Amino acid sequence: MNKKDLRELLEKVRSNEVDIETALNSLKDLPYKDIGLARVDNHRSLRNGFPEVIYCEGKSLEEIKAIITEMLKTNNNILASRASQEIFEMVKEIAPDAIYHPRPKMxxxxxxxxxxxxxxxLVVSGGTSDMPVAEEAAVTAEALGNKVDRLYDVGVAGIHRLLGSLDKLDQASVIIAVAGMEGALASVVGGLVDKPVIAVPTSVGYGANFGGVSALLTMLNSCASGVGVVNIDNGFGAAYLASTINLQIENALKGSD
Structure with missing residues (x-):
């Protein structure tokens, strides 16, 4: 149940369209639903503004099916990350309208x-190899209701590509910078804009990249102010954070109308 559904239910109670016992029955599973193998958090959209997201890695097909079956009972949109084609085929059986994004596996x-x-x-990526993580961020941000733009393959090895798209940087309210190798892209972007930059190090790179650790350390040590960093390959986490920032901007703009 989201805020809109809860408000409608309370309005119906106030207007005597729904009696109190019926309303209580509707709310009995609101905090969470214990389905044995998982406790589905039905309250998250009320607390955080966005519903719970299913992280599929490490879960069996039966577990994912049970969780999604339960979540389908609510009126919330459902997002599942790190999902294989096999998982998608199973999900299609219970949710025919499900859409699969193969590159970010969502x-x-x-x-x-x-x-x-x-x-x-705006989601910015260093190279084409960073696109799976960049697309995880972009698809997540779109699923959470944000207007999203993409600016890919503009890494510092050819910085003129980035400098040729300064208009896109200027038009964004929040920027997600995704890069592997040495991860310098986030610092360059942070030095060009007056808005929050969320840096995502990726595991793309040769041996001394240490699976993304070199990019992570570069981003953590950025000399550009206003750059925050999430974990390696965590496009989802970057998008969620960007969405909460964007939501506050939207609320502030509505309040000033």
Whole structure:
């Protein structure tokens, strides 16, 4: 149940369209639903503004099916990350309208329309090899109701490609910078803009990259102010953080109207 559904239920109680016992029954599983193998958090959209997201790695097909089956009972959109093609084929059996994004390995099930933000999140990536993580960020941000733009393959090895797209940087409210190798892209972007930059180190790179640790350390040691860093390959986490920032911007703009 999201805030809109809860508000509608309370309005119906106030107008005597729904009695108190019926309302209580509707709310009995609101905090969470214990399905044995998992406790599905039905309250997260009320607390955080976004519903729970299913992280598929490490879960069996039966576990994922049970969790999604339970989540389908709510009116929330459903997002599943790190999902294989096999998982998607199983999900299609219980949710025929599910959409699969193969590059970031994400499944999206739309159960309600979201009003798209006016403020924009821009996802910037260093190289084409960083695109799976960049797309995880972009797809997540879109699923959470954000207007999203992409600017890919603009790494510092050919910095003129980035400098030729300064208009896109200027139009964004929040920027997600995704890069592997030495991870310098986040510092360059952070030095060009007056908005928050969320840096995502990727595991792309040769041996001394240490699976993304070199990019992580570069981003943590950025000399550009206003750069925050998430974990290696965590495009989802970057998008979630960017979405919460964007939501505050949207709320501030509505309050000033």
């Amino acid at each position: 499944i999206f099930i739309k159960q309600q329309e979201l009003e798209e933000t006016n403020s924009k999140i």
